[in-house]
Amino acid sequence: MGDYLSARGLRKKFDATVAVDSVDMTVGVGERVALVGPNGAGKTTTLLMLLGAIDPDEGSVEINGRSLAQNRVEAMERVGFAAGYLPLPRYLSVHETLSFFASLHGIDDIDAAVSGALAQWGIGRLAHQKTQTLSSGQATLVGLAKAILHSPELVVLDEPTASLDPEVAHRVRQGLLRLNEDHGTAILVTSHDMREVELLGERLVFLARGSVLHEGPPREVVAATGDADLEALFLRVAGIGQGAGDAPSDLTADAGPITGDSQQ
Amino acid sequence: MKWTRVKAVALRHWRAQARQPGYWYILIALPVLDAIMFASIGVAYGEDERPVAVLVTGIMLFHLVWQLTLNAALGFLEEIWSSNLLNLMTTPLREQEFLAGLTLISLARTGVGISLVGLTGAALYSVNPAAAGLVLIPGAMILLLFGWAVSLGVIALVLRYGESAEVFSWGFIFLLIPLSGVFYPTEALPGVLQPVSNIVPITQVFDAIRIGLDGGGVAWGRLAVALGGTVITAGLSVLLLRKMLQTFRVKGLVTNFS
Numbered sequence: 001m002g003d004y005l006s007a008r009g010l011r012k013k014f015d016a017t018v019a020v021d022s023v024d025m026t027v028g029v030g031e032r033v034a035l036v037g038p039n040g041a042g043k044t045t046t047l048l049m050l051l052g053a054i055d056p057d058e059g060s061v062e063i064n065g066r067s068l069a070q071n072r073v074e075a076m077e078r079v080g081f082a083a084g085y086l087p088l089p090r091y092l093s094v095h096e097t098l099s100f101f102a103s104l105h106g107i108d109d110i111d112a113a114v115s116g117a118l119a120q121w122g123i124g125r126l127a128h129q130k131t132q133t134l135s136s137g138q139a140t141l142v143g144l145a146k147a148i149l150h151s152p153e154l155v156v157l158d159e160p161t162a163s164l165d166p167e168v169a170h171r172v173r174q175g176l177l178r179l180n181e182d183h184g185t186a187i188l189v190t191s192h193d194m195r196e197v198e199l200l201g202e203r204l205v206f207l208a209r210g211s212v213l214h215e216g217p218p219r220e221v222v223a224a225t226g227d228a229d230l231e232a233l234f235l236r237v238a239g240i241g242q243g244a245g246d247a248p249s250d251l252t253a254d255a256g257p258i259t260g261d262s263q264q
Numbered sequence: 265m266k267w268t269r270v271k272a273v274a275l276r277h278w279r280a281q282a283r284q285p286g287y288w289y290i291l292i293a294l295p296v297l298d299a300i301m302f303a304s305i306g307v308a309y310g311e312d313e314r315p316v317a318v319l320v321t322g323i324m325l326f327h328l329v330w331q332l333t334l335n336a337a338l339g340f341l342e343e344i345w346s347s348n349l350l351n352l353m354t355t356p357l358r359e360q361e362f363l364a365g366l367t368l369i370s371l372a373r374t375g376v377g378i379s380l381v382g383l384t385g386a387a388l389y390s391v392n393p394a395a396a397g398l399v400l401i402p403g404a405m406i407l408l409l410f411g412w413a414v415s416l417g418v419i420a421l422v423l424r425y426g427e428s429a430e431v432f433s434w435g436f437i438f439l440l441i442p443l444s445g446v447f448y449p450t451e452a453l454p455g456v457l458q459p460v461s462n463i464v465p466i467t468q469v470f471d472a473i474r475i476g477l478d479g480g481g482v483a484w485g486r487l488a489v490a491l492g493g494t495v496i497t498a499g500l501s502v503l504l505l506r507k508m509l510q511t512f513r514v515k516g517l518v519t520n521f522s
Binding site: 012014044045048051052053054055057072073074076077079081083085086087088089090091092096100101103104105106146156 | 269272280342351522
């Protein structure tokens, strides 16, 4: 499986704070990767660098073999993005909003693409509703429709289920798995819901203080660290849990990246 | 640059603006009210028809600069108010395509605005909006270019300083009105301000327009100076915008608007 997205040596500093430091990351073709870490770990900064919205101080990103720094437009043609916290343009209907983004992606049959994307999330009935009248959950679903309407090869999702009730969140997770299985769409997702991470992520990249702390299949990472489960690992790294070894997050600064494959 | 993306941006803004009363007020009410106010001042204090023609022509042409600047800046601010910048930045949309789409919708609105000023002057005050003659064509082109340059500068400032720079979208006009001699020769300004006025490129355009209104033909020399100054202003605006875009990406300012 080749890499669809590949980042090498990403580093980002905001004033005196190093937000992301020497992060290497890949997402293979058709792979599902979960980016995890406590608040302030550098997840969103990393995602925004991977999407070209923030320039890294050091390092490079390639998407589908194209340098993001030099060919941003071509690199982003087959990438979709949605974030649970991101509103939609105001004063447009859902159909108009999605048509707008479909045009930006150069889609020919816009109506078909919009209908298909809405159907994927079961929200066809919202097509003519104005975006500012949507509930936060509905807006999140429309954001997800926006992310997939151009049949992307990679979908990047920042906390996609954060504002959804459990039933809709379940539907979204199933929809993402279906997207991956049926169309081979690679998924890079961040989430604070560890059950979601285990379900969606074939591979886990655990960030802490801007660096990759653990990487590998979720079960293997948990096994390697000796924690009871991913939740316990998360709490331990965040410094508020009593996981294996009672290691507070401070200790992680001296520890090199642990991969799921390395049975330490 | 892809035309479909330019058109999509223009359409998105047309739809959003058409549904907000404030944009209709700016589009229709302000030009008409400005025309009535300045023409009435001309009628009240002028001894013949010339002051009315000068004032109506002045405000009509000034709306070229103002409406273009205001509409482009408001269009960009709409993306900020909608927290839509991150959505846009994660698509294949180029900055030039976005700006071209905004310029397109701004030009259309500017056309409506100045037409309303001219029609109001003609219908209510019997002013011929084309009385200055041929000079209006190159003069209007230079003013449009200047308005576009100013709008790029305002967008650059909003990118860097966020909504706090919003004031420049409309506030810049109050700097330009007195200094560029829209309604009077710059000799009427206090001596200390006259050198400042002379470096505002569009001052020469409004001088040329008054010469045209007095039957003096096209003052090509003044227009050439105005064009040179406007091209320099546009170049500086483009450089400023590029610098601010770079700063925007380096400092990760998109997170302030998401």
